[in-house]
Amino acid sequence: MSEAVVDRYEKREVLGEGTYGVVFKAIDRKTGQTVAIKKIRLGKQKEGVNFTALREIKLLKELKDPNIIELIDAYPNKGNLHLVFEFMETDLEAVIRDRNIFLSPADIKSYIQMTLKGLAFCHRKWVLHRDMKPNNLLIGPNGQLKLADFGLARLFGSPDRRFTHQVFARWYRAPELLFGAKQYGPGVDVWAAACIFAELLLRRPFLQGNSDIDQLGKIFAAFGTPKSLQWPDMVYLPDYVEYQHVPGQPLRTLFPMASDDCLDLLSKMFTYDPKSRISAQQALEHRYFTSIPPPTEPASLPRPPPKRESVNSRVSDFNPQDGPTVLSPPRKLRRVMPQREGFDINAQLTDTMDDHGNEIRQTAGERSGQAPMSLDFSVFGMRPPSRPTINSADRSHLKRKLDLEFQLPEEE
């Protein structure tokens, strides 16, 4: 039975490897379509099918949209679970990082519009993505941007359901999550989308905190410490701590090149109180998307040049730090494991910041505020500092949390 399924795909080169499997390219003999197959080892695991994979299968089967990655097939074979996805050429992180690419305001508008479209679709279907970041926004051969990696995603909408707050890579985590909120909604994805929006404008991650506390410090340094009038529920959040008041900076200073409409939308997406934060759908209806310039046609968007061996959809795995072996291609190597030396550089950067001592919370803002529009990391030797994904401490915590959620069952 599964023989037939296996025969359907003609295996090609390996695209990457992660902690729980290999991704390789293949041709679907039935349709002639190029696909990416994520092979997940099953082994004799104590808890059967990998949770992340299960969530991905479960949700992606229901989510069919031009801005969501298509799960074509899922089948078991020889002790591995195979997830067949449409083949994607690159991702938004690669676009942002590519110094040879110039992103016009119209290009930025197009990329963020597609991101919000995918997100609005998820939210309409009661799905929270919970791991929005440029590296999870894949770009297809025709420039279509699609949300991928639904390994942390889940359904929402049941009243009083409690979730873990340990989701998203730190730089994209909304302030309510950083304050330990257990009941949250689609606003968390919108905040992350706002960070991606800012990253498209700045061509570097916007709020690069090196701890959860520091992340909040960075947020407050940019937008000012929230007053209770702005966000009345803040003080009731589980991990709420009072931060010294800082004024924040005008968005115009942070994003000097952005249009007024752009800044207006950005400020609505970066609203502190999740209850007043703009929804993905409302964001799409914002005048930014109808004012000039119109968004670039996806097919005309600037993308990194295709490699001889095409690059694909990443090895999904929220912790590449565990030491994946990257087989090919070189650019992938950089993306999957920027660590090692890169890590040290990051540590140095961190040290420098720490030298400012306890002042971090107040001074952090100056850093992000005065960072040049385009950071050239070559001055540090080579690679830009590593992006935190969900780190291993978070991850074990996360695993525990996810496992524990069943203790708060909810009756429909």
Place this chain on the structure above:
Amino acid sequence: MRSVAGLGQRLMADFTTSTHRAKWIFTPQDLKEKYKNANKRAKQTLEQHGTTQMKVDIDGSFSLVKPQNDAKDNADKHSRPKALKTEEEQLLRAFYEFKIQDVCDAFKFPRKIQATALIYFKRFYLQWSVMEHHPKNIMLTCIYAACKAEENHVSAEELGKGIEQDHQFILDNEMLSLGFDLIVYAPYRALEGFVNDLEEFYDEELVQSEILKSLHDSAKMEVDKIMRTEAPLLFPPGQLALAALRRSCEIHKVIDFDRYLKSMLSRQHPSHANSELRASMNTIDIMVNKLETPTSKDVKHIDRKLKSCLDPSSHEKSKKRKHRSKESSIDMS
């Protein structure tokens, strides 16, 4: 039937585009045919190979468990195990469906999980005969998969321990569950929506909240029953919920359900054929009234038959000591 399929959509914006609606709502003829085909296939296998048991590999691929040679050799016409009839298969499924609710109650799982497990179980046996995969194993696998899919994780070990069963096969079988779509819509949420709506509708007449609560509670119990019939494979959850609510109103006799239904339809689905919906509810009603809850005594002989289909050597043995022992092959508490 399709035109009424969307009823209760307001409560579930995403049911309309779900795999549940697109792939897992059938006609009664569809179901009959599927059950017949599965039974026929297993019967043929039994005739050709003397056994029906499918072995599941770690990766979810199947192979027939070949009987031992000696069993095969004396497999003459007379000693060959007899196949189950479709009615017997149905009875056995009904027995294990009741068991699913039992086990879920014992673990105090939410109703949604129970319903999800039941739907997985039903979907599974549209493709397979109970002669090919023992329903006891599939029952536990479905419960395990339902917990996982609903993010109420329970370890396989714990689940196995709770009912004194080895848990390894739960994991071995889990891959089977991937063949079907994991997000299913149970009627409980739709029911909640209708009860809220009912409350608003009768607001000026001051229906006491205790009455509504007991109405809701007994309607939930009606849904529990509906979930064990074939109705979940035939009707969308909104209609199942309405049928349950109507039954509950009949028990309590405090609310004029007909009046509510008319008003609800005119408010939300003016174009809806009222009679069509009523026909569906009547069909569901009949199914619930006919619902059997077989006891282990009822299925004992079927289970014995099943055992010899799955393992012909046990058939031989049991024939030999037919009168000597009265061992029961069903030992689930």
